[in-house]
Amino acid sequence: MSGFLGSGKTTLLIRMLQETADFNLVPAVLMNELGKQDVDGHLLQEASPDVNLAKLLDGCICCSKKSDISDAIKQLLIRKPDVIFIELTGVANPEEIVDALTEPVLLPYVKLHKVITVLDAENVLDYNSIFASDRELVHTLRRQMEVADVLILNKIDLVSDKLLKTIEKTIRKYNERSLLLPTTHSKFDLNLIFSDLQPRQSQLVSSTSFNKNMHMHKIIKSTHESTDSTPSASFSRIQSISIPISIELSMSQRFIERYLADWGSKLLRAKGYLMIGPQRETFLMQFAGKRMNWQPTPFKGTPYLVLIGLDLNVRTLEEDWENRLLELQHI
Ligand SMILES: Nc1nc2c(ncn2[C@@H]2O[C@H](COP(=O)(O)OP(=O)(O)OP(=O)(O)O)[C@@H](O)[C@H]2O)c(=O)[nH]1
Numbered sequence: 001m002s003g004f005l006g007s008g009k010t011t012l013l014i015r016m017l018q019e020t021a022d023f024n025l026v027p028a029v030l031m032n033e034l035g036k037q038d039v040d041g042h043l044l045q046e047a048s049p050d051v052n053l054a055k056l057l058d059g060c061i062c063c064s065k066k067s068d069i070s071d072a073i074k075q076l077l078i079r080k081p082d083v084i085f086i087e088l089t090g091v092a093n094p095e096e097i098v099d100a101l102t103e104p105v106l107l108p109y110v111k112l113h114k115v116i117t118v119l120d121a122e123n124v125l126d127y128n129s130i131f132a133s134d135r136e137l138v139h140t141l142r143r144q145m146e147v148a149d150v151l152i153l154n155k156i157d158l159v160s161d162k163l164l165k166t167i168e169k170t171i172r173k174y175n176e177r178s179l180l181l182p183t184t185h186s187k188f189d190l191n192l193i194f195s196d197l198q199p200r201q202s203q204l205v206s207s208t209s210f211n212k213n214m215h216m217h218k219i220i221k222s223t224h225e226s227t228d229s230t231p232s233a234s235f236s237r238i239q240s241i242s243i244p245i246s247i248e249l250s251m252s253q254r255f256i257e258r259y260l261a262d263w264g265s266k267l268l269r270a271k272g273y274l275m276i277g278p279q280r281e282t283f284l285m286q287f288a289g290k291r292m293n294w295q296p297t298p299f300k301g302t303p304y305l306v307l308i309g310l311d312l313n314v315r316t317l318e319e320d321w322e323n324r325l326l327e328l329q330h331i
Contacts, residue, residue, distance in 0.1 A: 002144045003118030004127065005090030008154035010043055012118055012186035013087050016193070017048040020083070023194040028052035028081035030072055032089050052079045069100040077109055082200045084110065093140045094147055095238065095268050095308070102240050102271070102306045104299075114193060115238060117148035118186060121167055122158040145174040147310055149237050150181065150192065157184045178237065238268070239312045243321060244304040250275045251328060253283075253294060256305070259324060260287050266312055272305035273297060 003009050013029065020027045029044065029051055044051060054072040076084055086097060094115045101110050131137045145151065151171060156164055164182060171180060181188045253276055260270055270287040276294075284297040285305075307317065 001085060001116045001118065002088045002092060002094045002148070003090065003152075003154075004120060004123070004141060004144070007090070007118040007120040008152070008183075008186045009087050009090075009118050011154075012116070012152065013085055014044060014047045015186060016085060016190060017044070017051060019190050020194070023190075023197065024199045025082040025194060025197060026052075026080070026200070028054075028076040028079065028084045030054050030056070030069075030076060030084060030086045032056045032087065032092070052076055052081055069097075070103050070105050073101075073106055073110065080200055083113070083194075083197055091137060091140060093143045095143060098238050098240060098308055099269055099271075102242065102308065104273070104301055104304070107242055107304075107306070112238060112240065113197060114149040115147055116150045116152060116193070117144045118152045118154050119145070119171070121153050121155045121164065121182070124153075125167055125170060142174060145171060147238055148175060148178050150179045151175060152186055152188065153180060153182045154186050155184065156182045237311050239309060239314060241307045241312070241314055241317060242304055243306075243318075244302050245272075245274065247275070247302060249303075249325075250277060250280045252277060253285075255324070255328060256285060257292060259321065260292065263307070263309075263317060263320075264290060266317075267307055267309045269308040270306065273299045273301065273303050274305065275303050 001009050001013065017027055017029070031044065031053065032055070044053065054076050056068060056072055073084065088094060088097065094117070098112055100106075101112060127141050128138055131141070153164075153167065153171065159167065168180060168182070179192065181192075251274065256272075256274060260267065267287070270285070272285050274283055274285055275281065276283050282297055282299050282303065283294045284299065286293045286295075
């Protein structure tokens with residue numbers, strides 16, 4: 001859950017917690033606050049005293065060490081929740097948390113369901129001018145709108161109907177396809193969020209397939225497959241694809257770089273632990289902001305590649321990867 005400071009995230013979180021029981025869901029919460037003082041955490045515990053809660057205080061989740069985030073989520077997973085709500089600070093870009101969720105220790109256990117962005121109707125149009133000198137913040141606030149699966153346009157009691165229309169039109173310039181819900185006190189039908197979540201007991205194992213010839217065991221994190229022309233009905237528009245790669249397979253940096261360059265415009269981020277060259281040395285590959293970085297690493301697990309993108313055509317990406325692997329094996 002993202003949204004600028006004071007937009008109504010905690011209000012929504014408390015409502016969601018109160019209604020999870022109606023959907024047979026056991027919730028957990030990861031809260032992140034900028035200051036050392038945990039105001040929202042106290043509010044939450046007052047409203048929902050038994051909640052399985054982890055907090056990352058004094059820092060934005062996007063700047064926190066990945067190990068802090070994964071430790072917090074691992075701690076929450078001990079009590080086997082069906083859903084984890086993550087409330088980000090007002091200045092966090094939701095893409096960053098997706099990045100953290102694709103760390104090797106979490107990858108098999110968590111799946112991004114939806115990015116919800118809460119907007120403060122009274123102030124949202126002014127952000128560009130108020131923060132004109134802080135380009136990074138303006139960018140973050142724009143990304144909060146662009147990557148959301150659900151946009152909650154909150155505090156509409158504080159604006160006129162005419163202004164509301166203008167705000168909706170402006171938001172649509174950044175995100176024309178996601179659900180846009182005008183609300184007061186973040187109230188809307190939570191079926192829209194919860195109906196396609198299942199309690200843990202009835203969850204299906206994620207789709208897996210094994211193709212020995214290609215030396216590739218792939219686990220598709222997102223069972224939803226979007227195409228460029230089909231809006232996502234469920235699951236998140238930010239998708240992550242994880243491709244475990246056989247330990248027997250070693251490839252060149254160029255092979256990966258070419259693949260990522262060809263899909264670069266679609267990708268927000270990619271990373272992986274890969275065995276490179278005849279020496280089979282393991283590298284951590286990071287691709288962010290169109291830049292690639294390779295670092296030797298002592299990582300000893302199964303090599304894998306993770307691709308994160310917005311509205312990815314998952315099947316096409318996988319097919320392309322498989323075809324390239326076949327070609328590689330015939331060289
Ligand atoms: N008038 C009005 N006030 C609202 C509405 N929704 C929330 N508020 C109030 O706005 C204030 C901020 O709401 P929060 O839910 O704490 O917002 P937040 O996004 O969690 O805030 P941060 O934690 O600072 O980022 C609270 O005093 C809420 O009661 C609304 O629809 N209308």
